[in-house]
Amino acid sequence: MRIGILGTGNVGRALAAGWSAAGHEVVLGSRRPKERTDLGFAVAGLGEAATHAEVVVNATPGTASLDVLTTIGAAALAGKTLVDVGVGLSDDFTELSHPNSSLSEQIQEAFPETLVVKTLCTMDASAMTDPGGLDGPSTVFLSGNSAAAKQTTARLLGDLGWPPASQLDIGGITTARGQEHFALLFMGIAGGLGTHTFNINVVSRSSAV
């Protein structure tokens, strides 16, 4: 697929590496593409990266994402799956920018013709693209209103190494707030462990499910 990844930070670059390795045609979108020619991936302006993509991935800082998407404009995003991995946090990582709401819900509201899917925001870039590198299976969540967009996203997660049994669809886009609110527990766990390289695995009881 043609994937346009908005953002050239750790997350955007890790996802670009993972999906490129799986054979997808990846373009990174940057505010200053001419200054980012050393990344080893095709880099374009934000609008161009979105326009040419079949699937758009938001990997910009969650505090800036709505502005970035507004600048790109609804036309370039209409009808497309937008995989949103952003979380808005304060500079010290102790407060959410969208408490009791979520970035994904606000994107979906602002761009009603775009199929927003929240995923991958509950872990570090190291786990996103190498789930098999952890000591056991762990869980990635999907939230979104479009079943088709979640299917597309599920295939892309598979291409990063996420088996179907590790993917949990938790519902419509309003459940994105659960994924985003986890960011504060993520920071606590990272502090307790002394590393960001971890994920959580949902453990249930066979007889109860």
Next chain:
Amino acid sequence: MRIGILGTGNVGRALAAGWSAAGHEVVLGSRRPKERTDLGFAVAGLGEAATHAEVVVNATPGTASLDVLTTIGAAALAGKTLVDVGVGLSDDFTELSHPNSSLSEQIQEAFPETLVVKTLCTMDASAMTDPGGLDGPSTVFLSGNSAAAKQTTARLLGDLGWPPASQLDIGGITTARGQEHFALLFMGIAGGLGTHTFNINVVSRSSAV
């Protein structure tokens, strides 16, 4: 130990059963103790349950907890470990009562002489007291400013079946907000699985920790 559990709901009763079975002397605190004589445990008024306890457990609804504790008063709680398992949620479970903060932080601020420890709020009562009943090991978190109070709480968790390797100290009381904010992801996971009987396990990479 003499444990006073404030609240006679599912959580309070499950914890009372677990700690009674481990040999502790448990008293449940109720607003209307004379109406709750059918629980199979000693029931007292809220203030009496707190006054006679060495460890107090807050298992009241998170939206009511500060009022309950204020009614009990600081004197009955001073110098004691207060194990807080409450989370304040809206009636439809989609919004937190203490966004970008936490019930535990607010209790600690209101009762500076009490040693508040947050734990067990990231799971259902069924998992709190029967962690071995799930399909594999899972994690319980501890947040609090007092190392001694966290040690006391860790022993009480052990008595419920939580081995030390499943207990993760994530830091001071401000990290309680991570545990409480998880409630929204908990609801999403419960919706996705179709059951509340589950927990999360932190999975890291041996070489990274």
